[in-house]
Amino acid sequence: MNGCCGPSSCCSPAPDTYDYRTPTYIDGEFTTSVGPVPRVATTSIRHDRLGAIGARLGFSRSDRRVRPGLYAIGAPAERSPVLVTANYTLSFDAVRFALHGWSVWLIVLDTLGVNVWCAAGKGTFGTAEVVRRVRESGIERLVEHRTLVLPQLGAPGVAAHEVRDATGFRVVYGPVRASDLPEFLDAGMRATAQMRRIRFGLTDRFVLTGVELSVLRDTRALGVAALLVALAAFGLVPWPPVTIAVAGAVLAVVAGGFVVPVALPAVPGRMFAVKGALVGAAVAAALLVPTAPWLDAAGAVAVFLGMTVVSSFTAMNFTGASTFTSPSGVQWEMRRAIPVQAATAAAAIVALAVSVVT
Amino acid sequence: MSTRDLRYIDGVVTVALDRAACTGCRMCTVVCPHGVFEMSADGRAAFADRDRCIECGACARNCPAGAISVDAGVGCAAAVIYGWFTGSEPACGCD
Numbered sequence: 466m467n468g469c470c471g472p473s474s475c476c477s478p479a480p481d482t483y484d485y486r487t488p489t490y491i492d493g494e495f496t497t498s499v500g501p502v503p504r505v506a507t508t509s510i511r512h513d514r515l516g517a518i519g520a521r522l523g524f525s526r527s528d529r530r531v532r533p534g535l536y537a538i539g540a541p542a543e544r545s546p547v548l549v550t551a552n553y554t555l556s557f558d559a560v561r562f563a564l565h566g567w568s569v570w571l572i573v574l575d576t577l578g579v580n581v582w583c584a585a586g587k588g589t590f591g592t593a594e595v596v597r598r599v600r601e602s603g604i605e606r607l608v609e610h611r612t613l614v615l616p617q618l619g620a621p622g623v624a625a626h627e628v629r630d631a632t633g634f635r636v637v638y639g640p641v642r643a644s645d646l647p648e649f650l651d652a653g654m655r656a657t658a659q660m661r662r663i664r665f666g667l668t669d670r671f672v673l674t675g676v677e678l679s680v681l682r683d684t685r686a687l688g689v690a691a692l693l694v695a696l697a698a699f700g701l702v703p704w705p706p707v708t709i710a711v712a713g714a715v716l717a718v719v720a721g722g723f724v725v726p727v728a729l730p731a732v733p734g735r736m737f738a739v740k741g742a743l744v745g746a747a748v749a750a751a752l753l754v755p756t757a758p759w760l761d762a763a764g765a766v767a768v769f770l771g772m773t774v775v776s777s778f779t780a781m782n783f784t785g786a787s788t789f790t791s792p793s794g795v796q797w798e799m800r801r802a803i804p805v806q807a808a809t810a811a812a813a814i815v816a817l818a819v820s821v822v823t
Numbered sequence: 824m825s826t827r828d829l830r831y832i833d834g835v836v837t838v839a840l841d842r843a844a845c846t847g848c849r850m851c852t853v854v855c856p857h858g859v860f861e862m863s864a865d866g867r868a869a870f871a872d873r874d875r876c877i878e879c880g881a882c883a884r885n886c887p888a889g890a891i892s893v894d895a896g897v898g899c900a901a902a903v904i905y906g907w908f909t910g911s912e913p914a915c916g917c918d
Contacts, residue, residue: 586879793835
């Protein structure tokens with residue numbers, strides 16, 4: 466399963482030692498028969514919006530956790546719905562903002578700050594954690610019904626029938642998107658077919674490109690660029706090819722990591738590597754038209770092949786963020802694409818060497 | 824081509840359905856985020872569009888009858904490469 470489950474989101478310290486950030490999302494205490502329950506704010510403040518932008522751009526994605534446990538939204542009573550979510554800030558925020566004006570109980574699982582979908586894949590949004598948090602919360606003494614609403618995207622980690630066997634609570638899977646929660650609850654906990662489907666629209670694809678492009682902040686990549694610029698500054702290599710190489714590298718990453726994701730349905734090919742190669746080659750051609758006078762033939766070939774392969778590889782990486790690619794499909798694609806990419810990269814390096822020597 | 828038509832590689836997914844074991848609870852049609860399953864006239868689940876499966880494993884996990892199997896896993900390129908180099912299942916770097 467896919468959908469932005471990058472390696473960066475799984476390397477985390479143990480939950481018990483985690484230093485949770487100051488909870489700006491709490492606006493009071495709600496008194497209940499099992500003790501005070503923190504009440505959640507349902508309107509966003511600047512802090513939330515800035516944090517969301519930061520998370521999307523790849524800053525501290527694995528360090529944004531909500532303290533797990535039971536929360537109150539509004540003034541819930543014994544007939545109020547019980548919802549379950551992950552302790553990733555953006556998941557939690559999506560739920561609480563969607564439920565402005567509602568009264569519900571909210572159980573936050575400890576998913577190590579990972580979103581519902583990725584945590585379900587890793588098993589941290591899982592049957593055992595649901596059972597544990599339901600028992601710890603004392604929710605069975607706060608409500609007269611025995612129904613939990615879980616996000617549908619948590620289903621890969623949770624066996625509904627096992628939760629019922631262990632807790633007595635029936636699991637109803639809610640909509641894929643938190644924004645559909647009011648309509649789902651209004652309809653007596655019934656989701657339409659549209660609410661059950663993962664979409665991968667332009668907005669979804671656009672927000673995910675921020676993390677793909679974070680390679681442009683990578684210190685090693687910046688180091689190579691700085692080295693090239695330094696060599697040119699000291700007159701060891703001429704400026705034009707250095708400028709073209711650095712611009713080409715940036716444009717190739719943008720081609721594969723931004724243009725391909727945003728224009729995904731419009732770019733030909735089922736394989737992401739093919740989509741990336743096509744866009745990369747087109748961008749390379751566009752760069753070479755005005756800059757060709759400053760390059761020899763081998764240099765132009767190196768730029769063209771290099772940009773094509775960088776864009777192809779970057780686009781292939783976006784399979785990890787897409788919502789319609791299977792692991793079997795990704796492996797199938799990579800077994801075919803990587804040998805071609807490796808050969809193309811080798812050819813680009815040979816062309817570069819020829820250009821430098823001659 | 825619109826977003827709705829985004830499709831990946833055909834004929835490669837591992838999801839399998841044992842129709843004889845299906846009890847008709849419909850859970851697979853609820854949890855699948857890509858509409859892979861539908862209920863057929865005989866009251867049992869059937870594939871509606873098998874190639875849309877992304878192998879997330881939600882159907883198999885939530886099938887009380889154990890009628891569905893799928894080789895679920897992480898499908899991002901970085902994880903696949905890591906799996907190749909370590910000879911293990913594709914996984915994120917440290918789990």
